[in-house]
Amino acid sequence: xxxxxxxxxxxxxxxxxxxxxxxxxxxxxxxxxxxxxxxxxxxxxxxxxxxxxxxxxxxxxxxxxxxxxxxxxxxx
Numbered sequence: 013x014x015x016x017x018x019x020x021x022x023x024x025x026x027x028x029x030x031x032x033x034x035x036x037x038x039x040x041x042x043x044x045x046x047x048x049x050x051x052x053x054x055x056x057x058x059x060x061x062x063x064x065x066x067x068x069x070x071x072x073x074x075x076x077x078x079x080x081x082x083x084x085x086x087x088x
Contacts, residue, residue: 019081021074028078036086043082054079 015030028047030036036043041056042064053064054075061079063070070078082088 017081017085019078021077026074026078030082036082036088038088040088043079045078045082047078054082 017028017030019026019028026047028045031044031046031051032040043054045052045054048069050067050069052067052070052075054061055064056079060076061082062072063075
């Protein structure tokens, strides 16, 4: 897909790109994104969205906010 999106989190603007190949639906639980040149996979769990790997640039709170932004954009 490669859809670029933008989010402001803690007064900092982040640009990220949804990098999935199949459509995002309500059944989607994993969404690959590219942020700051880094590929990260967001995984939906019982407590919301989280990053599948630890990253110094993407905290769990930021991953949660990005997941919510994607949910709003794609009406999940």
